[in-house]
Amino acid sequence: MRSSAALRIIVDENIPAAVECFSQFGEVQQVSGRELSRADIGAAEVLVVRSVTKVNEALLAGTGVRFVGSTTIGTDHLDLNYLAANEIKVCNAPGSNAESVVDYVISAICSCGNLLDRLLSGEPVGIVGYGNVGRRLGRRLSALGIAWRAYDPLLDQATEGLSSLEEVIGSSFVCLHAPLTRDGLYPSYHMLGLDQLGAMPANAVLLNAGRGEVVATEVLLSLCEQRPDISLVLDVWEGEPCFPANLASRCRIATPHIAGYSADGKLTGLRMVASELAAFLNLSLLPFAVPSSMADSAEIACDGANELDFIKNAVAAVYDVMEDDKRFRGIIGSSNRGQAFDLLRKHYPVRRELAYSALASTNPKFSAVLQALQSGR
Numbered sequence: 001m002r003s004s005a006a007l008r009i010i011v012d013e014n015i016p017a018a019v020e021c022f023s024q025f026g027e028v029q030q031v032s033g034r035e036l037s038r039a040d041i042g043a044a045e046v047l048v049v050r051s052v053t054k055v056n057e058a059l060l061a062g063t064g065v066r067f068v069g070s071t072t073i074g075t076d077h078l079d080l081n082y083l084a085a086n087e088i089k090v091c092n093a094p095g096s097n098a099e100s101v102v103d104y105v106i107s108a109i110c111s112c113g114n115l116l117d118r119l120l121s122g123e124p125v126g127i128v129g130y131g132n133v134g135r136r137l138g139r140r141l142s143a144l145g146i147a148w149r150a151y152d153p154l155l156d157q158a159t160e161g162l163s164s165l166e167e168v169i170g171s172s173f174v175c176l177h178a179p180l181t182r183d184g185l186y187p188s189y190h191m192l193g194l195d196q197l198g199a200m201p202a203n204a205v206l207l208n209a210g211r212g213e214v215v216a217t218e219v220l221l222s223l224c225e226q227r228p229d230i231s232l233v234l235d236v237w238e239g240e241p242c243f244p245a246n247l248a249s250r251c252r253i254a255t256p257h258i259a260g261y262s263a264d265g266k267l268t269g270l271r272m273v274a275s276e277l278a279a280f281l282n283l284s285l286l287p288f289a290v291p292s293s294m295a296d297s298a299e300i301a302c303d304g305a306n307e308l309d310f311i312k313n314a315v316a317a318v319y320d321v322m323e324d325d326k327r328f329r330g331i332i333g334s335s336n337r338g339q340a341f342d343l344l345r346k347h348y349p350v351r352r353e354l355a356y357s358a359l360a361s362t363n364p365k366f367s368a369v370l371q372a373l374q375s376g377r
């Protein structure tokens with residue numbers, strides 16, 4: 001331990017390698033992030049959380065916490081105004097698991113009937129929220145030769161690729177990657193209603209991997225009633241962890257908020273927060289033990305009868321979203337869905353990102369498409 005050995009640090013027990021990493025700064029205590037209360041904080045000065053911990057006055061008032069790090073991209077669980085007003089340093093991990101979300105979207109494309117075929121034939125993708133995830137998704141789609149357009153009202157509208165909301169919603173495959181916001185000029189809370197989503201083209205697919213609250217559950221249920229041709233791919237839910245079972249059972253693909261759960265993304269998030277803490281303490285970040293599951297994988301050889309087949313085989317060899325869907329379907333009828341949802345997330349298998357996997361094409365004619373699939377990072 002270093003000069004700050006007396007520092008008391010609370011970390012969520014579900015952040016892999018957090019104890020190894022943060023022990024270099026002080027004494028680390030693991031807690032259940034979902035249940036963390038003010039009484040548990042005791043004398044801690046540093047709090048390292050995930051998206052399941054609401055960090056606000058109710059949690060922090062009267063405590064000695066002066067640094068809050070969230071190993072997540074999203075910040076909607078952090079009361080940033082309260083933290084700023086109380087001079088508590090706060091950081092998150094922008095972009096850390098964005099490539100993992102893109103892998104999820106690509107795997108979903110491969111798993112929704114003939115969607116991949118339709119997109120490769122020129123039907124466009126619509127992206128709502130053109131930030132770290134949206135941009136990386138656009139880049140990967142372009143590399144694969146798939147057309148896309150994005151809606152992001154907070155960016156300079158001259159940004160290449162941006163379009164109107166109507167045009168984006170008019171795409172065959174619409175992906176929601178907006179953060180959850182409740183104020184400002186364009187709050188995303190319940191931002192899409194039945195009028196807008198009902199205008200999606202025939203046989204369209206709607207994917208939400210942003211936050212569940214961006215579309216009301218009731219709107220999605222009505223959409224299922226009125227437009228049974230539309231398929232839903234949902235990774236995020238209103239009121240997590242207690243997801244609506246009636247909506248889950250109507251989805252084409254349903255998963256428990258794991259789009260960003262690659263091992264690579266989690267480790268990047270941890271490193272980003274640890275670097276911020278090191279800077280805050282005027283220390284340098286020492287190397288820490290990385291889990292052995294992060295070692296380079298053995299080569300995965302891929303082939304296919306044609307490009308479409310090759311893409312599906314290569315993606316499924318690294319990450320098959322239908323495995324997550326299968327596990328999730330197993331808990332839809334559970335008597336304690338919230339707990340079951342959290343357990344699926346807690347015991348999530350090690351998943352590597354496409355870009356970090358040792359994929360190899362046994363057929364030289366697919367080398368370029370393999371490169372496109374692995375173009376993340």
Ligand SMILES: NC(=O)c1ccc[n+]([C@@H]2O[C@H](COP(=O)([O-])OP(=O)(O)OC[C@H]3O[C@@H](n4cnc5c(N)ncnc54)[C@H](O)[C@@H]3O)[C@@H](O)[C@H]2O)c1
Binds near residue numbers: 152187209257
């Ligand atoms: N499902 C998952 O596992 C998972 C993983 C990572 C991130 N996320 C969620 O995805 C969100 C986006 O991630 P990111 O890395 O791209 O974040 P980001 O902050 O880099 O980008 C978000 C973009 O959305 C735009 N935006 C804000 N309000 C909008 C609105 N009303 N309509 C359209 N666009 C709007 C912003 O201008 C910004 O460009 C995160 O905030 C998080 O909530 C989910």
Ligand SMILES: O=C(O)[C@H](O)[C@H](O)COP(=O)(O)O
Binds near residue numbers: 072074075258260
């Ligand atoms: O905002 C994010 O980074 C993602 O939603 C992230 O995957 C959430 O995971 P959690 O913090 O709940 O483990």
